[in-house]
Amino acid sequence: MANLTSLQAALSSVVPATGFMLDNRTVLSKLQFIEQYAQAIPYPYETDPRPFDSWADFLFMEGNTPEVLAELYRKPRLADGNLQPHQAMLFSMLTMLETPQALMNYFPHAHRDLYYRSLLGLKERAAAPSQVALAVELNQITPELRVPKGTLFSAGQDDNGTKIEYGLDADVFANHSRWRDLRWCYPGVSGSAKCAVVYGDDRDWNEQGVRLFDDIIPTEPVLTGRMLIADAFTQSEGDTTFVITLASVVDSARLTGHISGGDKWLDLSLSTTGSSQTLTFTLPASEGEISPPEALPGAPFDKPVLRIARQDGEPLPLINTVTVNHQQVANFEQVILTPFGYANHAMPSVDNMQLYIGIDDMLPGQTLSLFWQLNSPQPLDTQWQYLNHDNQWHSLEQHVVDFTHGLSGHGVWSVVLPDDASSTVTVMPTGRYWIRAVISPVGASTPGIADYPWLTGILTNGMTATLTNVSALDADRASQPLPAESITQPVTFINGVSGVVQPWRSVDGKAAETHHELAVRAAQRLAHRKRAMTWPDMVMLLKTEFPWVFDALIPSGDILTTVPALTQQILVVLPLVTEKDNDDVLRPMFNAARLERMSLYLQDLASSWQDIRVVNPRYRNVSLAYQVVFKEGVNPNYAEQQLRQSITDHYMPWGVGNATSIVLANHLGYYDILTYIQQQSYVDHVLNLTLNGAEDSVQGVDDEVLVLQWFE
Template sequence: MTSPEEFIYDNRSLLTHLQNFQAYTRAIPFNDLKNWDEVFFNDGQTPQSLAALLEQAASAPGTLQPQQAFLLAFLKMMETPRRLMNTLPARHRDLYFRGVLGVKPLPAAADQVMLQLTPDEQHQTLNVPEGLLFSAGQDSAGVPVNYRLDAPLLINHARITDIRWLLPDTVTNTVRACTLLDVATGITPPAGGVRLFSPQLGGKRGQPQDETVRNGWLLVIAALQAAGAGQRKLTLTFDSSPVGFKAEVSIGTKWQPLLCSVSGNTLTATLEASLSPEAPAEYALLTDPVIRLYQEKSNATLPKVTAVEITVVNAADVTVTTADGVSGPVQQVNYLFGMAPKAGSPFTLSSPAWRNASGQTLTLTLTPKWQGRPADLKAWYANYPNNPVSGNGVFKVKSEDLVQKEVSLFGERQSDNALIFSRTLKEGENTLVVNLGAIDFQHALYEKTFKEGNITENKPLNPPYDPRLEDVDVSYSLADVAFTPYALLPYGYAESREEFASPHVYLGFTDMHPGQQLSLYWSIETPVPFTPDGLEWEYLSQTNGVAEWKALSKQLSDNTGNFARNGSGAVTLPADAAHETTLMPTGRYWLRVSKFELTDHQVQLPVYMTQDLTATDQQKLLAMQPNVEPYPWFNGLWTNAQSATLVDAASIAPEHFATPLPAGTVSSTVVPFNGLLAVLQPLPGWGGKAQESDAASMQRIAEQVMHRGRASNWRDIVQLIIANFPDVHHVRLPGMKILDGLYIPKVPPASSGTSATAEPVFVTDRVQEIMVIPQAGINQGQDPHKPILSPARLKEIQQFITDRASPWLNLRVLNPCYLDVVVKYDVAVDEHVNQANLQSQLDEMLRQHFMPWLNGQQRVQPGDTLTINDIMQVLQQHPDVRYVTDVTLNDVKNETQADKDKYQAIETTLAVINLKLPSDASVGLPQPEETV
């Protein structure tokens, strides 16, 4: 009834009839000398030869005897009623299935496509109605192939420019970030899609690459703006030790790492004189240079910067204006006090960096070396009348900004004194004024004495000393430097830190504005469903200059079922949505999805395999099982997109459904639609199926008649699963020793005796387990060697059967329980055989036989055991193997013989073997002994 083959009522052939006729006539006498068989089968003719003549009647010689020709003609005539009789089973089944039950072949199922629509420049928004027809050409019979839009779509010019994600790692205490799409930098997703939050190694320009999120601070310091100021040292004081911090400074589009050292609660970073800090291009809203401090650990607490001090060594940005009006860098001016300075002659010091340091304490050290200065100025001026120079220290400078207010320029002998200034800078002030003291260098006295002729040979008059710089060292420091700290975020910055306890996906959009509707279409496959509130949608807003993420759940419509399937969604961008904030890159509006809370996805093991194991052995067995992929496979995301369904699938040629409709086939509407500029079909079609054939229809109906949609026995369960779950290739039932009945029997309570009215109870500790094996190429686990279905899919299968079975059935549907089996073997080969190549070939033979799913083949039905003989039989099939000398399974040193014996046959009732072979290790292949 359920066989796909037609039932043959009379399957006897012409030869069979001739042989039966010969046997029958052999028992009937013709005369006293012979029987009737000798009348019909004479002249060398046999049933075989006569049957052959009839099959090739056109080439027969025409010498057949009349009785033989009569016999063949009669049997040929009987072919017609035999054929008619053989049609009876099919006609009866057709009558019963279609006439009585009224069942028909399944009609063709319409396929779907995803279309992305673009309005023209005259339309900022365009309403595309449901049912709009799009053309995909014609089928092989010339019938138009049209698709009807599944839902109305409000389109605009919005486009997606960014897809980014974050994934916290509690093991390493870090957060991993990845930019999957960035139109501005040319980063695009991998061809064929990507698993959300999976590692991305990059390696080439334009490929996504993982980065560890930096945890730290941005310090905006305007005082760093001055260029060419010399080597700078930043001393940053924290409220606790900043161990592990690194620092870098912004230089336009680049970040320059800085050499750092930590001592106690301070961090010192050095900026070489060649660096010219600028505002960072990465953070478009900042206009001053930035010091970025970071570490890669996501600590709960982060030391805060409490003070900043800048020290400039060999400052080249300090300029001087002399009393003569000469201006220039201090290092390039010879005469600070001008030529022939008088008492009180001033010079001023200034720097552009000081203009940005209002309220900060400036400490400047000027260390001059004076050219040609006499070592003893008192002696130099000794012949001057009424000599006012009593020593080197009488030449002083005065300034309100000097630490000591008045300081001698010169020390004893050749030593020169440093000038140390300290001042709290005010808004707009960037100069220090210095005046020569009350005693000048006696130029006026020299001229007067010279004119009066009071110069004698025994009292020569030395010319006045003009203080001229031979060299000068200028250094200054700014204490209490003004800075603005911001917490460093993965893609921006804010006044406070943000903790990331769950994965996040960020979506950036441009060419739209608040109030417009954003229509999205997701192509996504999720192995493990998210809980009903497992996804949280937010948008980036800004009110009164304060940026924050706000919930979007009320404004969002989503028919993907929380990323459970492909589908569209739409949201009206709220009025306070912002595209210029510090939290994310500017120039686009941002949405983000967070939380990603999964339903149960724990791997379950068969009860019968674990009930006798210790907790340690159970953990070992559990460790062999593959982990389920927890996050969706992402094929793509499109704006202004919607699905469309094939129109009138019954009239389309079957060839249309043989392969998915290629991407790009649909490119226009059937009738021009005003305002619609372009139609794209980014993905191949899906879901189509041709009308069911008669043979497939009869097979399906026969199976339905057998089980009637009920799981009454093991055979029904298998057929229901295979028929309704196309991703299942095979269903493995329990072994005979645990296959003790489908349903749990009713047992009356002990107190009720044998009363017929006693309520039955269930034996809840008895569970019937079955294993489902996925189709080749389907794997929702993380190990390609161990394909599995997700726990959610297993629960769906289990619920499907439970809904059609007796409530007494306590069924569990499981993935294969994978057993890692270490196989070692020795084989004897000839001397000419390359042992390394043979090793690889033998391992591949074992994999193909016991693990065929690795090569995309359908999995063979597992046996009840794996034995050493099974391995030997495969090895011996190789032509270069003379014989197998040894095979061990899970052989472990120092085990007892009893322990080793249990590995001679490994039970695999609800398990699948995953062979561990010595492909990457050298295994000696012994040579056979020479025979004489």
């Protein structure tokens, strides 16, 4: 057996092998071919009287079959010195053939490499450095500090002891600002609106994040109306009556009245009916005692407060007079309700999605740098505003630097807080500087599918930093995310900086492309030529361009061969379970905006005669009902929970993160499910089982995914 190590090393140094072999014959296959060929040649009895029927009997005499000789060729140490001369000659011939075989197998790689590199000019992509989001924290005696672009931060060492360092991507003008509040409002039906406090003094931030404007977040109706503040709002013996005269007629059916009673609002009953300019409210003696508000949201007053409000978005006319138990109140203050406070002037109704960000411990003129860690299905039409000292929302659009591109992805958003920004005005809770994003509502897609971003968190004094020495690190480091909290300090001490925060792991790092990966990429590019002309081309283009797509599936052969032919090319896409736009783990889907983006991408690469659409799978519920007897001594409630979880993991494993298991037109076999349940260790026997009410299997069609649902 020839030693070709040096030859193969020399060839691989020029063009690495990719696994393809032009001549993949082994020593055994060559010997077997020789045997087969020699069996067709009779042995000449007239020259040698030995009993050989063919030359094969002669070449492989004394039990040295091709298998025995191949093993002996591969392991020379097994030789006993008695090998026949002509068999030794076969070994010599096989050894001589190894070098030309190695050269022959090198030729396809060299030819392809010549074509890809010299003719097409392709080469391996370099390693892509990862990025992290950092926040710079200052010590108490440093009010603000510029941390320049390129400042290095230490992230430890790789396995070879090489330092891992990240450099700031831009200057950071750090200060003591802190993100302390997040709220939102959005329009409802018939002029109404809803609001929610998601994060604040009394609400901790969910470290997993929230979906902006998600219906599952508890909301309150947005009230429009007025608050009256006066010492004269006192309580008498028995019921207390309030008579209010308005500047114009209103429909009393839509009004509600409350008066402050310490830490709660006391309900007032309205006796006025129909349209009227005079409203009569009564506080029953049993309702409670009137007193100034104590920590009531939006009512920071030290006198009793009477609130008249409505939920349909319409304003309440000016209040001219107020009487309490037939005594006119001479001095009272009135203010107009806003979603989270009050004002002395009318405010626009909630016609758009409104996102409020509260910041404290900063001053006007300082830079507010926010890093938004979010994942968005689409860009949003966003207008940024701030609350000024006139209690008005004023535009920030000319000053904002927005690398989130309309909250379409994570990035830095920064602005110099205008000099007239105020933290003491009353439209919003005081003690914060307020930034507001006014977002045009997105047309709703399929129910249950998100149209707005998932916000993981916001960093003040935030900026991205990029790995600086990716080429010097070991091969695995570029593709491995840097764990959260790996960076805690700069490489060189910076006077005034007390610490560095890295709450999330790094993103976007990629290892250098290998020769094999280059070959695959080039072959794919040559196959589709950036044209969506065939079904495989469309699938390949879609998965290459959109990393959130796990797979794209084309119709079955039965559909593709129907007559008349299809007038529309429909691809069914499956999202990575981490990239789905809905919260249903068993029915992952993209929202309409992402589907449209993928459709337009393929359409731009296709013929004008094609009509390409990208769609979600159709999930069809299959009702599962059974009666099971559990083994003696097993808690039936616990066993039922375990059984349901086991069935889910087995028949719908994508629900626990295994995206590879999503299959279109899947089959739910009746006897397969019956057997699976019976095989569970805590099940004694199954009394009965039905799928969709029948003892029969269920088969999905081409674009369906069958999902088991328990019949209650």
